[in-house]
Amino acid sequence: MTKANNGLSRRTVLRSGAAAVAAVGLSTVFATTARATDSKPSASTAADQARARVLTGEHSANGWAIEKGADIGGSIWTRPIPGSPVTAALRIGDVAVVLVHVVRRFHYEIGTLNRGEVVGYKSPSTVTGYETNHASGTAVDIRPGWYPPGVRGGFLPHELTALRDVLGDCEGVVGWGGDRSHPDEGHFQIEVGPGDPRLAKVAAKIRGWNNSPGKGAGVLIAIS
Structure with missing residues (x-):
């Protein structure tokens, strides 16, 4: 047992x-x-980490998100200006379409641009006021050394006529620094915030011109 x-x-x-x-x-x-x-990490965590690497959490004077750099995986990338040796770091999408149009028409109709004569993105630590729009990829300075801030009269009459025509293309979506009380004649910026339908409308118009021979940048205007 x-x-x-x-x-x-x-x-x-x-x-x-x-x-x-x-x-x-x-x-x-x-x-x-x-x-x-x-x-x-979860998908949401990974997305948050990616945003933290790119975004500062602040917005430029015109309401767009400021980014820590260009070509770092965010919304601001260096783009060529077709028909020229120039590049500029701009916010991709409608903003870039419109600002590239401005720079191209300047190159064709106002003054031939050389490499380095257009500045798009600027580090947020280097800008204040309306110039913070550079840090969101929504502004360009064209030949900044030629048109010093605070000085008017940098354009000849026929150049100013062409410039006004360019601004007319943009239907108020682009502002020119020459119209500021303290002028900055080489500066051009997006005047509307994210999601504004006017920006999408102008960008769509310019895309249509780019696909139609005889329209858009490079077409000479009649000067009376």
């Missing part, structure tokens, strides 16, 4: 031990899996 009980006890102990080992093994697997799952 004692022997049988001893045998039963041994089987019970062996089974209990095996179950305990299995339980420990499973708990280890679950814990490892949980740690692996926890170490992989």
Whole structure:
């Protein structure tokens, strides 16, 4: 009787031990899996981290998000100006379409631009006031050394006529620094905020011109 009980006890102990080992093994697997799952960021966390790498959390004078740099994975990228050797870091999409149009018409009709004569994005640490629009990729300075801030009269009459025609293309969406009380004649910026339907309308018009021969930038205007 004692022997049988001893045998039963041994089987019970062996089974209990095996179950305990299995339980420990499973708990280890679950814990490892949980740690692996926890170490992989969720989609929302990854998106938040990406935004933190790019955005400063502040907005430029015209209401667009300021970014920490150009070509770093955000919305501001260096773009070529077709028909010229010039590039500019601009906010991609409708903003870039409109500002590229301004720079192209300047190049074709006002003065031939050389490499380095157009400045788009500027670091937020270097700008204040209306110039913060550079830090959101929504402004350009054309030949800034030619048109120093505070000085008027940098354009000849026929150049000013062409410039006004360019602004007319943009239907109020682009502002010229020459119209400021403290002039900055080389400065052009988007005047409307994100989501403004006027920007989308003007950008769509310019895209249509770009796809139609005889229209858009590079077409000479009649000067009376």
